[in-house]
Amino acid sequence: MEKFSYRCGAVTLQFGVSEEGCPCLLYAGTYPAARREEEALGRYAAEVQLSGENHGEHHFSKHYRSSETPSLRYAGHRVQAHADGEELIVTSRNSRITAESHYRFFRGAEGFRAYTVVVNSGNSPIILDYVSAFSYVGIDAPQAGNWQEDAFVWIPHNTWKAECSWQRYPVKDLGLFCCAPFSAKRIALTDTGTWSTKEYLPAGIFGQAGTGELLFWEIEGTLSWEWEISTVHSRLYLLAGGANLQESFWQKPLAPGENYRTPEVFVTFGGDLDELFARVTDYRRVSRTYDESAFGLAPVFNDYMNCLDTDPSTEKELPLIECAQRLGCKYYMIDAGWYTDGFWWDDTGEWRAAPTRFRGGLAFVLEEIRRRGMIPGLWVEIEVMSEALPFANALPDGWFFRRNGRRVRDNGRYLLDFSVPAVRAFADGVMDRLIGEYGAGYIKMDHNVNGGVGTESGFSPGEGLENHWHAFNRWIAGVMKRHPHVIFENCASGGCRMEYGLLRKYHLQSTSDQTHYAGYVSIAANCVTAVTPEQAGVWTYPVAEDDTEAVVFNMVNAILLHVYQSGRVDLLDERRFSLVQEGISVNQALSEVILKGHAFWPLGLARFDDPYSAFGIARGDEMYLCFWNKDNLSDAVVPLQKYGVRAVEQVYPSQIETNMRLEGDNLLIFPHRKFFARLFRLKK
Numbered sequence: 001m002e003k004f005s006y007r008c009g010a011v012t013l014q015f016g017v018s019e020e021g022c023p024c025l026l027y028a029g030t031y032p033a034a035r036r037e038e039e040a041l042g043r044y045a046a047e048v049q050l051s052g053e054n055h056g057e058h059h060f061s062k063h064y065r066s067s068e069t070p071s072l073r074y075a076g077h078r079v080q081a082h083a084d085g086e087e088l089i090v091t092s093r094n095s096r097i098t099a100e101s102h103y104r105f106f107r108g109a110e111g112f113r114a115y116t117v118v119v120n121s122g123n124s125p126i127i128l129d130y131v132s133a134f135s136y137v138g139i140d141a142p143q144a145g146n147w148q149e150d151a152f153v154w155i156p157h158n159t160w161k162a163e164c165s166w167q168r169y170p171v172k173d174l175g176l177f178c179c180a181p182f183s184a185k186r187i188a189l190t191d192t193g194t195w196s197t198k199e200y201l202p203a204g205i206f207g208q209a210g211t212g213e214l215l216f217w218e219i220e221g222t223l224s225w226e227w228e229i230s231t232v233h234s235r236l237y238l239l240a241g242g243a244n245l246q247e248s249f250w251q252k253p254l255a256p257g258e259n260y261r262t263p264e265v266f267v268t269f270g271g272d273l274d275e276l277f278a279r280v281t282d283y284r285r286v287s288r289t290y291d292e293s294a295f296g297l298a299p300v301f302n303d304y305m306n307c308l309d310t311d312p313s314t315e316k317e318l319p320l321i322e323c324a325q326r327l328g329c330k331y332y333m334i335d336a337g338w339y340t341d342g343f344w345w346d347d348t349g350e351w352r353a354a355p356t357r358f359r360g361g362l363a364f365v366l367e368e369i370r371r372r373g374m375i376p377g378l379w380v381e382i383e384v385m386s387e388a389l390p391f392a393n394a395l396p397d398g399w400f401f402r403r404n405g406r407r408v409r410d411n412g413r414y415l416l417d418f419s420v421p422a423v424r425a426f427a428d429g430v431m432d433r434l435i436g437e438y439g440a441g442y443i444k445m446d447h448n449v450n451g452g453v454g455t456e457s458g459f460s461p462g463e464g465l466e467n468h469w470h471a472f473n474r475w476i477a478g479v480m481k482r483h484p485h486v487i488f489e490n491c492a493s494g495g496c497r498m499e500y501g502l503l504r505k506y507h508l509q510s511t512s513d514q515t516h517y518a519g520y521v522s523i524a525a526n527c528v529t530a531v532t533p534e535q536a537g538v539w540t541y542p543v544a545e546d547d548t549e550a551v552v553f554n555m556v557n558a559i560l561l562h563v564y565q566s567g568r569v570d571l572l573d574e575r576r577f578s579l580v581q582e583g584i585s586v587n588q589a590l591s592e593v594i595l596k597g598h599a600f601w602p603l604g605l606a607r608f609d610d611p612y613s614a615f616g617i618a619r620g621d622e623m624y625l626c627f628w629n630k631d632n633l634s635d636a637v638v639p640l641q642k643y644g645v646r647a648v649e650q651v652y653p654s655q656i657e658t659n660m661r662l663e664g665d666n667l668l669i670f671p672h673r674k675f676f677a678r679l680f681r682l683k684k
Helices: 273-287 304-308 314-327 361-371 421-437 461-482 517-529 548-558 574-589 591-596
Strands: 002-008 011-017 023-029 048-050 073-082 085-093 097-106 112-120 126-131 134-137 151-157 165-170 187-191 203-208 214-220 225-232 235-241 252-254 259-261 264-270 300-302 331-334 375-380 384-386 413-415 442-445 487-490 508-510 536-540 562-565 598-600 612-619 622-629 636-639 647-652 660-663 666-669 676-683
Touching: 002 073, 002 085, 023 134, 023 264, 048 097, 097 273, 112 126, 112 252, 165 517, 203 225, 214 225, 214 235, 214 273, 252 259, 264 273, 273 517, 273 598, 300 304, 300 314, 304 314, 314 331, 314 361, 314 574, 331 361, 331 442, 361 375, 375 421, 421 442, 421 461, 461 487, 508 562, 517 536, 517 548, 517 612, 517 622, 536 548, 548 562, 548 574, 548 622, 548 647, 548 676, 562 574, 574 591, 574 647, 591 612, 622 636, 622 666, 647 660
Parallel strands: 300 331, 300 562, 331 375, 375 442, 442 487, 487 508, 508 536, 536 562
Antiparallel strands: 002 011, 011 023, 048 126, 073 085, 085 097, 097 112, 112 259, 112 264, 126 252, 134 235, 151 165, 151 203, 187 225, 203 214, 214 264, 225 235, 384 413, 598 612, 612 622, 622 676, 636 666, 647 676, 660 666
16 A cells, blocks of 8 residues: 655654555544554545435445545645645545645644645536545544543533533443444534534544544634544544535535635644643634734723623713723723614614714714723624614615525524625725724624525525625625724624634634623633633623622633623722722733633533633743632642642732642642632742
8 A cells, every 4th residue: 555644743644545546544643653554445535525426335424435535546745835834735536526635734833724625627517515624534543442432522512601611422422332334323513504603613522542642623714514423444533524415505516627625624633631722722823814912912891791781871881981991901892782772683784873872972982982091892793784774674685695585584683695795895884984984993793693504695505605704704804904903803692603714813702691700610711722812802790799709700700811891890899899900900910821821721621510610821830720619618629730830829819818728739729608719820
């Protein structure tokens, strides 16, 4: 069997060419010496299904061994240099298509971004039903043991107000057994619609006891996506990619000479979760399309959460603006409601200042923000219009998502189709008004409905959705290029669109709409699995009824991330207000650690119902640890042996003592009550 390898940093890719001539990915990882892969049978580097063609083997719902795959023949490979790394391209072809499997490596990151390009190299039109972005048969290691007994998958559950809830499952607990050479069962996650992370993050982790290595993958740059793990020839495989016919009503026609490029899948490896997500974070930082140093970790005040709740006015805003200045916030965000004198939900779409809501007009409030030395921000939901809005109903139907000739509606909203040039021109006018005329230096881009399978403006609804999304991404990139000084926040009912193809462009991610500080713990602790720490906007929103420990708890939620301040801070007494000030001050003092550090979890990733949790950020020997006590009155034990800690000191709050001590390699914390939180410095 012909073989070739490619190595970049710690990661090695090993390929073989089967007896039939098919290119096969034999191994991907950081321990090639521990794996011997001699058999290339069925280990295809790409899967391509053409409409109307035979899908081989007894596949049930599986995408493995699609119509073109067995007939693809190796046609060579090459390495392409980039300014920020290298790219390995493996080419194969048959009489109808040419398939290029791309593996893009970035300088400063361990891992690669995989995608597939399919070219219609025949003489007749074809229709794609499925194309894998990443295909890897043999993710298990026979040398390590029986995968049925010792393999496991981490699944990233994600939902409104409980984002980033990773759960670990043995594969057999998900119904996957070595019951035959192949299984009809698959472990599969999928998403369809305009909320790309409404149920799951587009990611996963695979591990097997005895290998010393975890495999991570994350699908980027798409709304609809799918990945699956199942078996073939008694081995486990992983397929990951974007939309397809089976899951998302997607088909893509290609005329001779035309090509299709899949979404991308980032793949990396690590010995444990700390190392794995450190590598994920490094990749995210080097692959961003903007310079984070231009914006830093500037605190944001937003008037929505547990505060004005979409009902702003001049009288309500002025005391909050004063408080935000005293707290040291750089940006002041006016959330939904600024554009209407009525109910915020029913008037979205035209994006002009409300006629009478603000005494002195919106311009007066924005000027007061600037006078206080802060930069004003405005909320917008640019992809939708309310069906109750006369302006929306006067527009052509062709502006909107349609199915069967009728506008798609979800929760009283129409969805704009950004593949339509007139829509993009309208949206450009909105942005130029908000930024140029109103002077907004911060834009919160929200999305609160689901457009479903897509729109009939494409060959298939799924292709229509994909065309919309590609056009939207090009549009927002153009807006950012025209307005490089403006911060753009990504929000979709909190974290319902938290995928990194979009987040390479956005400066900040709203991590949740969770309204209770204790419910935010697992989100705050785990959100850096989806975004970088400096991008993770975490709400802290003390209210007048909160005691001092509740205020501290609020601040600890965000203290190692990006502070997204809200709440009725204008109603706090001086002691509680000073705790908010101190929390923001500590966050700013640790900005270099947060901007350049990596997360760690001494207790593992947090679960929503854990009685206590711990999450930290480390940069070299600088280590800071958040600890939350939710529902525990027994001694809490945080194991620190792995980190070589010799001493622990409390950083925040500075004026409230905690009964704790370092005993051997464990940090012992003795609760004095439920619902308290602390920030510690760990000294080596």
